[in-house]
Amino acid sequence: MLKKIVGTVLSASFFVAQAQAQTPARVYFIEPKDGATVSSPVHVKFGVEGMKVAPAGTMGDNSGHHHLLIDGGPVQKGLVIPADDKSIHFGKGQTETDVKLPPGDHTLTMQFADGAHRSYGPEMSQTIKVHVK
Structure with a gap:
């Protein structure tokens, strides 16, 4: 009976590890939510799964840092x-910030990039829309 339990636990652990390894990396906005009406300065929180946040200059697989693109894709x-003022780098590995935006509709794109600020592409980005009152 003990062999059966140990075998079941080991099998389950293997399948969980395999599922986690196959989950694609992604970035996402924790705050604000897509379509939110906000006040300036806008508090922005970045999320990332499947990669590590590291300061600019840190070169390694599966690591990088956030960039916030204002009204860009x-x-x-x-x-x-x-x-520049529309492409904000968070090279110290920051995961949140406050951004001053004028009233109106804006697009915010979070883009993850490597230690040399090279983009990981659209698959490691998320774009949301906000309305600043």
Whole structure:
């Protein structure tokens, strides 16, 4: 009986590990939610699964840092994300920020990139819309 229990536990552990390994990496907004009406400054919280957040300059598989693109879309895989007032880099590994936005409708795109600010592409981005009152 003990062999059967141990075998079942080991099998279950293997299948859970396999399922986790096959889950694709993704980034997502914790705050704000898509379609939210917000006040400026807008509090933004970044989420990531399947990769590690690391400061810029840290080069390694499955790691990188967030970028917030204001009123812009995802950056093609491999391209360096520009640093300007519409493309904010979080190179210290930050996972939240407050962003000043003028009243109106805005698009926010979270883009994950490697230690050299090279985009992981649309598959590691999420775009939401917010209305600033």
